[in-house]
Amino acid sequence: MRFGYSERCLAHDTGERHPENPDRLRAIRRGLAKRHGVEYTDADPAAREEVAAVHDEAYVDELExxxxxxxxxxxxxxxxxxxxxxxxxxxxxxxxWAARSALDGANGRHTPFAIGRPPGHHAVADDAMGFCFFNNAAVAAQTVLDDGDADRVAIFDWDVHHGNGTQDIFYDRGDVLYASIHEKGLYPDTGDLDETGRGAGEGTTVNLPLAAGAGDADYLQAIDEAVGPAIDRFDPDLVIVSAGFDAHRHDPISRMRVSSEGYALMTDRIRTVADDVGAATAYVLEGGYGLDTLAEGVSMVHETYDGRTPVEVDEDPNEKTKTLVDELRSLLEL
Structure with a gap:
């Protein structure tokens, strides 16, 4: 893969004990140093007006x-x-950069992955929250729409926390689909099954709040039976993966049970979904707070695009997940 990276992201200093700190990027870089085929690209900062396309100008002024x-x-x-x-x-x-590169044809081993920080998916239009200041995936989606490079963008969020900011920004829009698999009841306690969009955006929000303890088979069931069909029906030009790695079984702030191999399997699934609809694919880093598991998760995404075939799981999803997925399919008429 080609990774977007800048030393400027290390200057965001949250203090020694904060889980979202510069060591996250350093750990990812160390993990990727052990892999072949890794490329890095810097990118220009977003322009103020591009950020203000999804955030209120008063909030942008206040933050500055x-x-x-x-x-x-x-x-x-x-x-x-x-x-x-x-x-x-x-x-x-x-x-x-990741979104534009993908739409310009970067795919396969050159698929772009932006490993910036601070993360973004909790940032709402008029406020920062949950370690997030600007909603990176939302800025990227809006930019390519405004530039005329895409007519429809799907954002798939596999971070363990619901991306309330991304959902809110696009909730009444028909040109952006937001799909999230997250732990039910975890911060910020949003993303209920029946939150499916409003007005022109009705049916373009897809939430799967899985019960604590869900693992690889549950996530794959959610993708295969709900997220994938929703993206297929939406037929986007670009799929942006809001890639958090805090659903890992060894992450310190969640109770989910996704394995490192599970991230490879999810990557393979979403790559297939995007390929089937002819969509470009870009990745944007969100959470992940165990340094080793974060590095391993990003490396598994890279290795999947570099040609490694993931090992399929030898287990079934739990009944709670099956019921939830069936309810969502009925609700969205998938």
């Missing part, structure tokens, strides 16, 4: 002033420093 004044705790979880403004614009710019 907050950072200029030295930063601090925006809320109990979300911390800014003097380097946060540039890092956040850079993370959004890397996501834009």
């Amino acid at each position: 002033t907050f950072v200029d004044d030295g930063g601090g705790s925006w809320d109990p979880d979300t911390v800014a420093s003097e380097g946060t403004w540039d890092a956040a614009l850079t993370a959004a710019g890397l996501a834009q």
